[in-house]
Structures are given as C-alpha cells and as structure tokens.
Amino acid sequence: MRFYCVNFGIPLACAAVVFLLFDMTKIDIAFSNLFFDPVTQTFPLDQVHFFEKLTHKWARIIPNWTAELALIGAMLSFVWPLINPQKYPRLGRFLEQSKAASVLRFTRDHRRDFLFVVFAFAICTGVIHFLKSHTSVYCPIETTLYGGKVAHMEWYSNFQLFKEAGDGRCWPGGHASGGFTMLALYFVARRYRWRYSKALMYGSLLLGFVYGTTRVLQGWHYMSHTFWAGIFVWLACLLTALAFYGRARLDLPVLQKQKEPVVLIQSTSLS
Structure with a gap:
C-alpha cells in the first residue's frame, strides 16, 4: 500500500x-x-x-x-541465443577472442x-x-x-x-x-x-x-x-x-554498502 x-x-x-x-x-x-x-x-x-x-x-x-x-x-540481446558455439566452433572462438561474446551475453542477460x-x-x-x-x-x-x-x-x-x-x-x-x-x-x-x-x-x-x-x-x-x-x-x-x-x-529496499567487519586483535604479553 x-x-x-x-x-x-x-x-x-x-x-x-x-x-x-x-x-x-x-x-x-x-x-x-x-x-x-x-x-x-x-x-x-x-x-x-x-x-x-x-x-x-x-x-x-x-x-x-x-x-x-x-x-x-x-x-x-537476441543474437547470442541464435549462436551455437558447439555447432560453429570457429565463430565461437572468434567472438570470445574479440570480446564480442561478453557483450552479447551481457545484452542477453x-x-x-x-x-x-x-x-x-x-x-x-x-x-x-x-x-x-x-x-x-x-x-x-x-x-x-x-x-x-x-x-x-x-x-x-x-x-x-x-x-x-x-x-x-x-x-x-x-x-x-x-x-x-x-x-x-x-x-x-x-x-x-x-x-x-x-x-x-x-x-x-x-x-x-x-x-x-x-x-x-x-x-x-x-x-x-x-x-x-x-x-x-x-x-x-x-x-x-x-x-x-x-x-x-x-518495492524491495535498496542494497546498502556493507561495512567491513572490524577484526580486533588482542596482543598478549610474554611473561
């Protein structure tokens, strides 16, 4: 509401x-x-x-x-699902080497x-x-x-x-x-x-x-x-x-920056 x-x-x-x-x-x-x-x-x-x-x-x-x-x-975003690297291995390797594959996967996701x-x-x-x-x-x-x-x-x-x-x-x-x-x-x-x-x-x-x-x-x-x-x-x-x-x-609350846990190190003195 x-x-x-x-x-x-x-x-x-x-x-x-x-x-x-x-x-x-x-x-x-x-x-x-x-x-x-x-x-x-x-x-x-x-x-x-x-x-x-x-x-x-x-x-x-x-x-x-x-x-x-x-x-x-x-x-x-519709391109990557149409590409089958197993069927076209050369095309898949070319896209991976040219970094285009990561862009296509990003747009798909x-x-x-x-x-x-x-x-x-x-x-x-x-x-x-x-x-x-x-x-x-x-x-x-x-x-x-x-x-x-x-x-x-x-x-x-x-x-x-x-x-x-x-x-x-x-x-x-x-x-x-x-x-x-x-x-x-x-x-x-x-x-x-x-x-x-x-x-x-x-x-x-x-x-x-x-x-x-x-x-x-x-x-x-x-x-x-x-x-x-x-x-x-x-x-x-x-x-x-x-x-x-x-x-x-x-309606979900935004994610706040997580504070790094503070680690307390206690020093002990040697007698």
Missing part, C-alpha cells in the same frame, strides 16, 4: 498543486514576463543562437543516445532492461504527443500576449479526448519530457536495488527541469508545462516498470 501511496500519490498531489497554483492563476504569465522585452516584443534569449544550440539542439544528445543504445542492446527502456521512452513520447495534439495549446511566443497572433488559452479549456484539438503543440513541455524520460534508468536501478538509484532519480528530474526552464527563458513554454511533463513522464515510466518488473521487485 505504501508503494502506491508514494509512487502514485505524490505525483497526483503535485498535479493538484500545479493545477491550482499555475493553471488557475496568472503566475505562469508573470514569470514569463520577467524574460520578455516589451520594447522589441521579443524574448532576448530566443535570439541567442548559441544558447539555442546548447540548451535545445545539443542537449537532446543525452536522451537520444540513451534511447539508441537501449534499442541496440535490445536487438543484440539484460534483455528485459533494454526492452523496458525502449518501451518506456516510446510510451512517454506517445503520451506527451497525445496530450499536445489533444489540447492544442500554443507557446507563449506565439500568442498575442507576446507579439504573436493566437489568443492565449489554458489546456483544460480546449481538451479533446477523441480528436485533435488544433495545431498548437506546446502543452506539456516536449523538451522537458526528453530529460524526464531518463527516469526510466531509475526504475532499472530499482530493479537491481542499486543504492545510488535515488541519485539517478534526482539527476533525471534535475535534467528535465533544466531542459524545461531553458525553453521558458526563450518564450517557448510556460513554467507549468515543465511540471506537467515531469508528472506525466513519471506516471508513464512507473506503469511501464510495473508491467515489466512487477511491484514486488520495485
């Missing part, structure tokens, strides 16, 4: 807080106003090309490479983990894409509040469950969700009870917030979009992890 209260209860409570604190007030707009220049009708940081490359283009390398490595690992990361990334991306297309929220810089042509609208006022709501694609934060998808690695660490799994979780959350905040500074998102992205990605990763690993495995 505690597992579900913590892992579902906390993000749902955060969703209620974000909705009441941001979506029902003008805090988002007030925060974005701090980075908008009314004279030039621009967000100055949106005009800095290096900032765009560093925080938006290059930053994608981290989640992109993680997903690609997981996909490669998942595909390689961790097939479920590689597949989980691939599915978690895909499901998170699908959830965010669904929400974007079925709410049709335009980015701040595209609205009349900041020199754009489209009226500002909250996500809940235009939500359509069974059809696309329009051309807007700003809610929740897509770039932030890319950083948050690294939470999939946290659930892999939880499966193996790695004692640094919490650090991995906090690092993934921090990465998502950094990704999202940089887009807020450029006028391409409101701050609440980042929080919503984190909530939905966490829930998507959690449900995927439960399907792959089960609650019992994820």
Whole structure:
C-alpha cells in the first residue's frame, strides 16, 4: 500500500498543486514576463543562437543516445541465443577472442532492461504527443500576449479526448519530457536495488527541469508545462516498470554498502 501511496500519490498531489497554483492563476504569465522585452516584443534569449544550440539542439544528445543504445542492446540481446558455439566452433572462438561474446551475453542477460527502456521512452513520447495534439495549446511566443497572433488559452479549456484539438503543440513541455524520460534508468536501478538509484532519480528530474526552464527563458513554454511533463513522464515510466518488473521487485529496499567487519586483535604479553 505504501508503494502506491508514494509512487502514485505524490505525483497526483503535485498535479493538484500545479493545477491550482499555475493553471488557475496568472503566475505562469508573470514569470514569463520577467524574460520578455516589451520594447522589441521579443524574448532576448530566443535570439541567442548559441544558447539555442546548447540548451535545445545539443542537449537532446543525452536522451537520444540513451534511447539508441537501449534499442541496440535490445536487438543484440537476441543474437547470442541464435549462436551455437558447439555447432560453429570457429565463430565461437572468434567472438570470445574479440570480446564480442561478453557483450552479447551481457545484452542477453539484460534483455528485459533494454526492452523496458525502449518501451518506456516510446510510451512517454506517445503520451506527451497525445496530450499536445489533444489540447492544442500554443507557446507563449506565439500568442498575442507576446507579439504573436493566437489568443492565449489554458489546456483544460480546449481538451479533446477523441480528436485533435488544433495545431498548437506546446502543452506539456516536449523538451522537458526528453530529460524526464531518463527516469526510466531509475526504475532499472530499482530493479537491481542499486543504492545510488535515488541519485539517478534526482539527476533525471534535475535534467528535465533544466531542459524545461531553458525553453521558458526563450518564450517557448510556460513554467507549468515543465511540471506537467515531469508528472506525466513519471506516471508513464512507473506503469511501464510495473508491467515489466512487477511491484514486488520495485518495492524491495535498496542494497546498502556493507561495512567491513572490524577484526580486533588482542596482543598478549610474554611473561
């Protein structure tokens, strides 16, 4: 019961807080106003090309490479079972000498983990894409509040469950969700009870917030979009992890570093 209260209860409570604190007030707009220049009708940081490359283009390398490595690992995990060293001894010796055999065995042993990361990334991306297309929220810089042509609208006022709501694609934060998808690695660490799994979780959350905040500074998102992205990605990763690993495995306590036993040596004096 505690597992579900913590892992579902906390993000749902955060969703209620974000909705009441941001979506029902003008805090988002007030925060974005701090980075908008009314004279030039621009967000100055949106005009800095290096900032765009560093925080938006290059930053994608981290989640992109993680997903690609997981996909490669998942595909390689099926190779070793197809190889029969007894039937093909030369191939077996070559793979052992080239160290490829150890890599193939590793991917085979961790097939479920590689597949989980691939599915978690895909499901998170699908959830965010669904929400974007079925709410049709335009980015701040595209609205009349900041020199754009489209009226500002909250996500809940235009939500359509069974059809696309329009051309807007700003809610929740897509770039932030890319950083948050690294939470999939946290659930892999939880499966193996790695004692640094919490650090991995906090690092993934921090990465998502950094990704999202940089887009807020450029006028391409409101701050609440980042929080919503984190909530939905966490829930998507959690449900995927439960399907792959089960609650019992994820609920096991992490392994703590074992202290080395202290050996007391008593010296005896010779009489």
